[in-house]
Amino acid sequence: MMDELVKLAIVGTAQQSNQQLQSGTTLDTLLEQCTEASLERKLLLLSSFQAIYQGAGYTARPELVAMPEAAPEQTRTCSGNIAALLRSMLDGKNGAWLEQALLMLQERHLRLPFDLLPKVLDYGKKHPEARALIDTLLGERGRWLSRYNPAWQWVQEYAQEQEAATQPVSEKTWQDGSNTERQELLSRQREADPDKARIWLAETWSQEKADTRARLLKTFKINQSQADIPFLEQVLNGDRSESVRFVAAQLLAALPASQVAQSITDYANRVVEYQPGTSFKKSYFTIHSQPISIGNDNLASILEKLALDLRTVLALIPPQHWVERFAASPGELIKATEDHDLQIEIITGWAQAALTYQATEWIASLLDWYASTLKFLPDQPEQALLASLPQEQQEQYILRFVAQSEYMNRCIPLVALLPAPWSESFSEQCLQYLKAYSADIYEQKLDGSTWNGLLRQACIALHPSCFDAALEPWPLPAKQVWNATYWKNQLDAFQEMIALRKQFHEEIDR
Amino acid sequence: MAPDAQVQTAGKKLGNLKHWQNLGYNTEALWGQCQGSDLYAVSATLATLSIQCSCPSHKRPCKHGLGLLLIAASTPASIVESSVPEWVQERLTKAQEATQRKEARIASKVERVGKQPTAAQQKTARKRQSQISSGIETLNLWLEDLVRTGLGSLETQPATFWEKQAARMVDAQAPGIASRIRRLSVIPNASPDWPAKLLAQLGHIALLTHAYTRLDQLDPKLQEDVRLMVGLNLKEEDVIIRGEHVEDDWLVLGQITDETLRGIARRTWLLGKMTQRAALIDQFTPTNIAFSKMIPTGVCWHGELVFWPGVASQRSMILVQEDNSTFIKEALPGTAHIEDFCDNVANILACQPWRDRFLCILCNVTLIYESAGDNWYIRDEHGNGLPLRAGNYWEPLALSGGQALDFAGEWNGETLIPLGFLLDGIYHIAERGQ
Numbered sequence: 001m002m003d004e005l006v007k008l009a010i011v012g013t014a015q016q017s018n019q020q021l022q023s024g025t026t027l028d029t030l031l032e033q034c035t036e037a038s039l040e041r042k043l044l045l046l047s048s049f050q051a052i053y054q055g056a057g058y059t060a061r062p063e064l065v066a067m068p069e070a071a072p073e074q075t076r077t078c079s080g081n082i083a084a085l086l087r088s089m090l091d092g093k094n095g096a097w098l099e100q101a102l103l104m105l106q107e108r109h110l111r112l113p114f115d116l117l118p119k120v121l122d123y124g125k126k127h128p129e130a131r132a133l134i135d136t137l138l139g140e141r142g143r144w145l146s147r148y149n150p151a152w153q154w155v156q157e158y159a160q161e162q163e164a165a166t167q168p169v170s171e172k173t174w175q176d177g178s179n180t181e182r183q184e185l186l187s188r189q190r191e192a193d194p195d196k197a198r199i200w201l202a203e204t205w206s207q208e209k210a211d212t213r214a215r216l217l218k219t220f221k222i223n224q225s226q227a228d229i230p231f232l233e234q235v236l237n238g239d240r241s242e243s244v245r246f247v248a249a250q251l252l253a254a255l256p257a258s259q260v261a262q263s264i265t266d267y268a269n270r271v272v273e274y275q276p277g278t279s280f281k282k283s284y285f286t287i288h289s290q291p292i293s294i295g296n297d298n299l300a301s302i303l304e305k306l307a308l309d310l311r312t313v314l315a316l317i318p319p320q321h322w323v324e325r326f327a328a329s330p331g332e333l334i335k336a337t338e339d340h341d342l343q344i345e346i347i348t349g350w351a352q353a354a355l356t357y358q359a360t361e362w363i364a365s366l367l368d369w370y371a372s373t374l375k376f377l378p379d380q381p382e383q384a385l386l387a388s389l390p391q392e393q394q395e396q397y398i399l400r401f402v403a404q405s406e407y408m409n410r411c412i413p414l415v416a417l418l419p420a421p422w423s424e425s426f427s428e429q430c431l432q433y434l435k436a437y438s439a440d441i442y443e444q445k446l447d448g449s450t451w452n453g454l455l456r457q458a459c460i461a462l463h464p465s466c467f468d469a470a471l472e473p474w475p476l477p478a479k480q481v482w483n484a485t486y487w488k489n490q491l492d493a494f495q496e497m498i499a500l501r502k503q504f505h506e507e508i509d510r
Numbered sequence: 511m512a513p514d515a516q517v518q519t520a521g522k523k524l525g526n527l528k529h530w531q532n533l534g535y536n537t538e539a540l541w542g543q544c545q546g547s548d549l550y551a552v553s554a555t556l557a558t559l560s561i562q563c564s565c566p567s568h569k570r571p572c573k574h575g576l577g578l579l580l581i582a583a584s585t586p587a588s589i590v591e592s593s594v595p596e597w598v599q600e601r602l603t604k605a606q607e608a609t610q611r612k613e614a615r616i617a618s619k620v621e622r623v624g625k626q627p628t629a630a631q632q633k634t635a636r637k638r639q640s641q642i643s644s645g646i647e648t649l650n651l652w653l654e655d656l657v658r659t660g661l662g663s664l665e666t667q668p669a670t671f672w673e674k675q676a677a678r679m680v681d682a683q684a685p686g687i688a689s690r691i692r693r694l695s696v697i698p699n700a701s702p703d704w705p706a707k708l709l710a711q712l713g714h715i716a717l718l719t720h721a722y723t724r725l726d727q728l729d730p731k732l733q734e735d736v737r738l739m740v741g742l743n744l745k746e747e748d749v750i751i752r753g754e755h756v757e758d759d760w761l762v763l764g765q766i767t768d769e770t771l772r773g774i775a776r777r778t779w780l781l782g783k784m785t786q787r788a789a790l791i792d793q794f795t796p797t798n799i800a801f802s803k804m805i806p807t808g809v810c811w812h813g814e815l816v817f818w819p820g821v822a823s824q825r826s827m828i829l830v831q832e833d834n835s836t837f838i839k840e841a842l843p844g845t846a847h848i849e850d851f852c853d854n855v856a857n858i859l860a861c862q863p864w865r866d867r868f869l870c871i872l873c874n875v876t877l878i879y880e881s882a883g884d885n886w887y888i889r890d891e892h893g894n895g896l897p898l899r900a901g902n903y904w905e906p907l908a909l910s911g912g913q914a915l916d917f918a919g920e921w922n923g924e925t926l927i928p929l930g931f932l933l934d935g936i937y938h939i940a941e942r943g944q
Contacts, residue, residue, distance in 0.1 A: 045716055061896075
């Protein structure tokens with residue numbers, strides 16, 4: 001009936017004045033009492049009666065299915081104060097330290113409080129890199145909750161991935177699976193048992209299509225070893241597909257004992273010449289001026305196609321080869337590249353080789369070279385070399401730059417590599433430097449954003465033993481300049497974060 | 511408590527001890543001096559949590575006041591009991607004097623009860639009565655005109671269309687009807703069934719004018735309701751004299767704040783533990799100004815409320831609040847079955863058909879999410895459910911884990927707006943946005 005009334009009201013009674021107003025309910029008797037009312041007034045009153053009638057007769061939705069209850073928790077949760085601190089970080093206040101805070105919970109086998117679960121699950125959706133950590137903190141309730149929100153599907157997906165990774169690799173799937181499944185399985189088998197993976201592939205090799213062979217062969221990058229050489233050389237010399245032969249050649253080039261790697265080394269020997277105590281000759285290292293000439297035509301053609309440049313050639317050869325060949329230390333060889341037009345190419349190639357073959361003496365010498373150069377070197381492996389060292393050595397390397405204003409810009413990205421928290425002594429020295437800088441902030445030559453960059457890193461990585469020193473009043477110059485408020489705000493933000501971390505550390509072990 | 515998000519953020523920043531000096535408290539107040547662009551003297555009365563500050567901000571409570579309360583909540587040990595400084599004593603004395611003046615006003619009103627109104631008062635009342643009657647006559651013509659020409663034409667009408675008619679009703683001394691007309695302006699195009707909603711609301715106004723013109727035929731209590739809805743408001747002292755006084759342990763279940771065109775309206779729902787009487791405290795403040803009285807929620811205290819005269823009246827004010835607040839911990843006094851609640855709504859509507867908000871207390875119910883349609887429900891043990899207002903209820907669901915809880919909410923005839931829920935002996939206030 002309400003629909004009829006609404007239709008009439010939308011169109012207007014002027015259009016349909018002969019309408020009879022009746023609801024077919026007891027409401028009509030009420031309306032009958034309004035004998036003197038106009039049609040419009042009757043329509044309004046009946047609509048009101050009808051709405052009240054419907055409100056009074058509201059019936060609940062029946063047969064709603066209950067949600068199953070979440071299982072009881074096995075681990076204890078953190079304190080209310082810790083929960084409040086985590087909530088403020090999840091809301092964006094000092095959020096940079098959130099993952100470290102979650103890590104502290106994990107280390108103490110604590111789970112997240114129930115009320116924080118939605119925010120943390122949202123965080124996991126936006127930050128895939130934090131999912132492994134969050135997964136350990138969810139508890140039964142978190143897993144239960146995630147099942148009902150499609151945005152939190154990642155929890156189930158992550159669990160499935162983890163389960164699949166822990167399942168034994170099945171040979172049946174290798175025989176019957178889809179191409180993607182087989183490739184995934186072969187990768188896992190290469191990680192678990194590279195020899196068995198090679199045998200699997202060798203057994204089915206002749207039945208595979210060319211593009212499948214190429215794709216599967218690429219999994220041999222995982223756990224490559226000399227044991228792969230016979231199979232790869234057989235593929236290189238006998239496979240019908242050029243693309244498959246190309247993949248085999250790429251893999252063999254990275255195995256020093258292979259014929260391909262030997263050929264590359266021979267080739268490199270011809271283009272690199274050095275007399276101890278001198279610099280490298282300008283005419284050497286000009287790789288494209290010397291065509292590749294190797295007895296084996298098939299190999300030569302493949303190597304041509306690899307389009308090896310100087311950097312790649314040097315990266316493929318174990319750096320110790322040059323030490324032995326020229327009877328010179330890594331430091332001497334690096335020094336001999338001074339003034340060479342291709343110095344950066346050579347250093348980068350050696351750096352990549354030093355990382356591949358974990359040549360510690362070379363890593364140290366290369367970092368010495370990087371530390372001594374002020375050149376801006378984009379895309380250089382300095383950071384990768386540094387990351388390969390233990391934290392203590394990384395910190396020692398970075399301390400060479402701290403407090404040297406001309407080096408500070410380079411220092412910031414390196415500091416970002418350091419695991420948090422920093423060591424006690426590194427923290428102390430950084431804090432000392434930052435305080436000294438702030439005392440004279442307007443006279444410093446250094447761009448203030450660099451100081452600010454280090455301050456931002458320090459607030460999340462400073463060692464807990466330095467919290468009290470960091471929270472003491474900082475020496476700021478009395479002189480007032482236009483950006484004084486900006487510096488003060490930066491310092492306030494730093495101290496606010498340190499205060500939060502201090503509180504968190506004190507609370508979590510209480 | 512914060513009048514806006516900006517003050518809230520600034521207040522949080524001032525919740526740090528480094529900004530404060532001379533912090534102290536006694537049984538009546540809490541105080542301190544905050545260093546901003548000047549040194550501001552800030553104090554808070556403990557009984558009402560009303561804040562006074564010497565800063566020039568027009569927003570109340572200001573950021574300094576919020577900062578002081580945050581310090582009291584987060585680091586109570588930093589505020590020591592001490593003797594009251596002179597400036598705090600002055601403020602307390604002023605507040606006391608204001609209370610005394612109000613009490614004297616009520617006492618003088620009480621004395622006048624039963625006395626005949628003066629000739630001048632009678633003349634004023636007659637004049638107002640005549641203005642209202644003539645205003646209602648014009649309004650009825652306007653309402654009938656809307657239905658004659660059709661509601662379809664209202665889809666494109668600007669807000670001024672409604673405001674103009676509302677202003678006429680204000681001129682006619684019927685601000686209650688004016689406020690109902692203003693509320694109509696947001697209905698067109700707000701939902702797919704807006705014509706039905708608009709028609710029902712227009713119908714309710716027509717029913718109200720119908721009732722007002724036949725006031726003497728109504729039950730005396732309903733007459734009070736009708737007069738109030740038209741806009742013949744009672745002063746607080748009149749409510750105290752004529753209203754129903756109920757003493758109980760009052761559970762302060764939650765608040766709903768609505769921003770309107772003219773300011774901020776806040777409804778606080780209370781429930782008498784013994785009488786099971788629902789009470790609604792309406793507050794209004796212009797934008798950026800704090801409510802004159804803060805009513806902390808999630809607590810229970812013993813006290814006396816006065817209800818406005820009317821049928822099954824729920825509008826009330828606090829007359830006496832004893833200083834014995836405790837957190838709500840025990841099961842809420844309510845029904846376990848949604849059917850019972852719906853019956854209760856029907857009974858109230860039968861006596862007071864304009865009632866559009868009801869306190870809903872449901873015990874041992876569960877929170878249910880239906881992903882198809884993204885709908886949330888409160889479900890009772892029989893499997894019946896009432897829909898919740900669209901919102902984000904993941905946090906309550908995480909807390910409940912599918913277990914039964916006691917629920918408090920406001921029913922508006924279509925959806926429930928949660929006020930809070932009791933789970934494992936802890937009463938959780940529904941957050942804004944829930």
